[in-house]
Amino acid sequence: MAGARLSVSVSRLFRRLEPLFSSRHYCSLASPCAVSYSQYGEPSKVLRFLTDVDVPDVRDDQVSVRMLAAPINPADINMIQGVYPIKPPLPAVGGNEGVGEVVSVGLQVSDLQPGDWVIPADSGWGTWRTHAVCPASELRKIPNDIPLEAAATLAVNPCTAYRMLSDFQHLQPGDTIVQNGANSGVGQAVIQIAAARGLVTINVVRNRPDRSSYFELEMYLKGLGGHYVITEEGLRRQDFRDIFKRLPRPKLALNCVGGKSATEILRHLETGGTMVTYGGMSRQPVTVPTGSLIFQDIKVVGYWMTQWNKRQTDSQESSEMLSTLCDYVRQGKLQAPSNVQVPISDYMAAINSTRDAFSTKKQILTMSS
Amino acid sequence: MAGARLSVSVSRLFRRLEPLFSSRHYCSLASPCAVSYSQYGEPSKVLRFLTDVDVPDVRDDQVSVRMLAAPINPADINMIQGVYPIKPPLPAVGGNEGVGEVVSVGLQVSDLQPGDWVIPADSGWGTWRTHAVCPASELRKIPNDIPLEAAATLAVNPCTAYRMLSDFQHLQPGDTIVQNGANSGVGQAVIQIAAARGLVTINVVRNRPDRSSYFELEMYLKGLGGHYVITEEGLRRQDFRDIFKRLPRPKLALNCVGGKSATEILRHLETGGTMVTYGGMSRQPVTVPTGSLIFQDIKVVGYWMTQWNKRQTDSQESSEMLSTLCDYVRQGKLQAPSNVQVPISDYMAAINSTRDAFSTKKQILTMSS
Incomplete structure (x- = not known):
């Protein structure tokens, strides 16, 4: 009985998650996977690890990104619980911060090219996944000559x-x-x-x-x-x-x-x-x-x-900030927080570690297979 | 014994208050009096009503003022208690707000003349007295065509x-x-x-x-x-x-x-x-x-x-404010708080009324004899 119920639930879950993979939140390329939720609640209860989803074509204004690394921040957990002031439309992919590499770009995209590193411009984008296709305007380019963990934890x-x-x-x-x-x-x-x-x-x-x-x-x-x-x-x-x-x-x-x-x-x-x-x-x-x-x-x-990100009418102040911070990183003046890198499939252990009151190490999910 | 001790105390008090009446805080003209204190504490214990003090000459940069009316504000009481962040040098005259009329001016004073109404430019000036001689720079001119109680309660x-x-x-x-x-x-x-x-x-x-x-x-x-x-x-x-x-x-x-x-x-x-x-x-x-x-x-x-008064480097902003407020008064848009006018000699009853938790009337000391 329990097995049958579970099987029905998983089937329903996939139907509910379908919109997630047929719009901007599509995971593409080989073995795309994502940490996703279709209702707000305790992460252990609502998060699901989804694998093997089809890849959509990249439209003219879009970019295909292979995610490289994404940290787990306390606000990510609050967002999944539904107690954060931003509630992304469900189903959603977890995570707000992280770095990806551009794989391909649409015909109208001129300021990004394959190999560039990018971070989400705004909260709620969903970084705990291996692949994403989204409008170029949702991403900001950052230098790709800084350490991966520094890039992944730069935006917040x-x-x-x-x-x-x-x-x-x-x-x-x-x-x-x-x-x-x-x-x-x-x-x-x-x-x-x-x-x-x-x-x-x-x-x-x-x-x-x-x-x-x-x-x-x-x-x-x-x-x-x-x-x-x-x-x-x-x-x-x-x-x-x-x-x-x-x-x-x-x-x-x-x-x-x-x-x-x-x-x-x-x-x-x-x-x-x-x-x-x-x-x-x-x-x-x-x-x-x-x-x-x-x-x-x-x-x-x-x-x-x-809120600051939302209020930005032009990106100059933001570019200056990212440029200064990356300079600090290169000069050894700014290092990523003391961290542990965890394969994305072990996300639940990483979330539990983040919630430990005296945890001193940032949990960073890595997406390389 | 008690009478002798009191007599000695009063004599000492006058010696301690002497500087008050030989510098800027002099009370002048007929029957000058002041509500004064020479130590911080409960008003009923430390305030004294001083009468008949000699009048100094007005120096070149000074103005002689006959005070007309001065309210009792809660901060005045805190100042006497010594619990206000401003502690005037002792002995001091009570009261921070009030209006006076210029009686005479020194040779170098060009922006004030007899008949003008003035208010103190700063806290701690001591308004609960009938007469004062002070540098013109310590006063601000206000229009003398508004009701007395409005003028007396304008500054704070x-x-x-x-x-x-x-x-x-x-x-x-x-x-x-x-x-x-x-x-x-x-x-x-x-x-x-x-x-x-x-x-x-x-x-x-x-x-x-x-x-x-x-x-x-x-x-x-x-x-x-x-x-x-x-x-x-x-x-x-x-x-x-x-x-x-x-x-x-x-x-x-x-x-x-x-x-x-x-x-x-x-x-x-x-x-x-x-x-x-x-x-x-x-x-x-x-x-x-x-x-x-x-x-x-x-x-x-x-x-x-x-603090705002202290930060004023030029008086334009202050003049604009006083001018606008006096316009409101003349137009009937701003009236003095509901008040009771009390002769300065009854200051203690007025202070007690001010401290009544549900008091709705401002106590204003009047100096006309």
């Missing part, structure tokens, strides 16, 4: 870090910034981009169960270019406050935790400073003392890369 | 309301704003200035112990030009949410309460909207859902009139 975390360091305060070499969740993907990019610009970073992390794993983390973040690494409890200690006898107070605080952690980093800001929230790992809201707003003129704002 | 509340409606969002006629503490001095000014500009106001007030006093308040605020008056509980009701079927969501929220009240008004903002905090009557911090910052792009900032 380094771009978020870059924009938050550029768009909210006029920062100059020697200026200080403070961030919590400093070990997050964005946090690691912040440390490196800030260091490349001569900014001093104060990096707040959760304490670790044992001293050696905390020490390892501290050394890792300092190795990336972080100047100070401190626990949240440490923020309240006098010896920490003493560092502002020799350092200017931060103009910018970056928050991906919320709750007490956000309030603590905000308290250290210089008058007129800004706290930018880009995540809420503690699931607690951001609490701001009234006096900080009125008398210290602290600004509390948010940042969402997806 | 209407200016705060004007700037908050001008500096944070580009508002156009038909746009909506929401504010809590709508019955505060600033709140009443917001209603009137917004109405003069064609903006729709949603005014949140605390519920009242009985229906008739709530109804009276509602009618009063609507009489000022408020479009909607609603209790904080009402903000969460569906019938309130339904008004956004016919109104655009607010671009701007003005908060002088904090706590849940601030969070509630913030939830109704349009994507990209701003909440400006200028007070914290509930003594609770401002709590902001993470999603509002990231996905709705809500900005949470503060406003402090004192």
Whole structure:
């Protein structure tokens, strides 16, 4: 009985997924496969690994892409759960970030050619697949002379870090910034981009169960270019406050935790400073003392890369950003987050690892067979 | 014994207050008096009513002013308590806002003449006195053809309301704003200035112990030009949410309460909207859902009139503001808050009335004998 029901379900699933493979989301070439879902819910329940789907022809304005690598980000999981503000039409392919190689282009496509590396221009494109055919306008070209894992993880975390360091305060070499969740993907990019610009970073992390794993983390973040690494409890200690006898107070605080952690980093800001929230790992809201707003003129704002991408009316600012970031990568100033590469067929193990609270390695799905 | 000790204390007090009357803070002309303090603390304990002080000559760059009227604002009380971010050097005269008439001017003073009305350019000047001699640069001229109580209460509340409606969002006629503490001095000014500009106001007030006093308040605020008056509980009701079927969501929220009240008004903002905090009557911090910052792009900032005044490098923006506000007053679009005029000698009763939680009338000290 159970087997029969399963067989019917799979058959229904394929019928429901059919539109996915006959439009822009077609997986093409030999053994195309994709991690897909046709309803929102827990990844273990709703994700399916689809294989051997037919390939459509590339229309004049389209590009055929062979995906190379795609990371698993927390937002990807929220999107599958249906709790993210963007809900792609179902059925959908999982993943928002990743790099692919152009295989062929339609007659009207002039700015891309076979061999180019591309990343999706927007969220919800679906990167956890081996092949895709889509309009060229949905892709952005990036250099193909940087490491694969750096290319695959360029569009979300380094771009978020870059924009938050550029768009909210006029920062100059020697200026200080403070961030919590400093070990997050964005946090690691912040440390490196800030260091490349001569900014001093104060990096707040959760304490670790044992001293050696905390020490390892501290050394890792300092190795990336972080100047100070401190626990949240440490923020309240006098010896920490003493560092502002020799350092200017931060103009910018970056928050991906919320709750007490956000309030603590905000308290250290210089008058007129800004706290930018880009995540809420503690699931607690951001609490701001009234006096900080009125008398210290602290600004509390948010940042969402997806929204920035949507607001781009021309791509120049985006091109400048990608070009600068790739330069940092080539110069060794920006490296991909510490990562594990996992074949796409093992996606479920990679998702489970991503959800581990103390996970320090980014899971990257690889599509080479 | 008690009498002797008191006599010694008063004598000491006068010696400590001497600098106050021999520099810019001199009270001059017949029967000059002032409400003064020589240490921070509870007003009932530290304030003294000083009378009959000698008058200094007016130096070349100075102006002699006869004060006409000065309100009691909550910040004045915090300043006396020593809990306000500005601590005037002691001994000091109470009061930050008020209007005076120029009596005589020094030889170098060209932009003021006897008969002009003036208000202090900055906080901490000390308005609760009958006479003052100070540099002309510490005063701003205002028209003397508006009602006295409007002139006396122009510098803080209407200016705060004007700037908050001008500096944070580009508002156009038909746009909506929401504010809590709508019955505060600033709140009443917001209603009137917004109405003069064609903006729709949603005014949140605390519920009242009985229906008739709530109804009276509602009618009063609507009489000022408020479009909607609603209790904080009402903000969460569906019938309130339904008004956004016919109104655009607010671009701007003005908060002088904090706590849940601030969070509630913030939830109704349009994507990209701003909440400006200028007070914290509930003594609770401002709590902001993470999603509002990231996905709705809500900005949470503060406003402090004192800081704005300090940042003014030229006075043009300030002159424009005062001129517009006085035009509104003359046109009947902006009236002084509902008030009670109290002789300066009864300052303590006026301070006590100001601290009454449900007080709806502004206490204005008058200096005419």
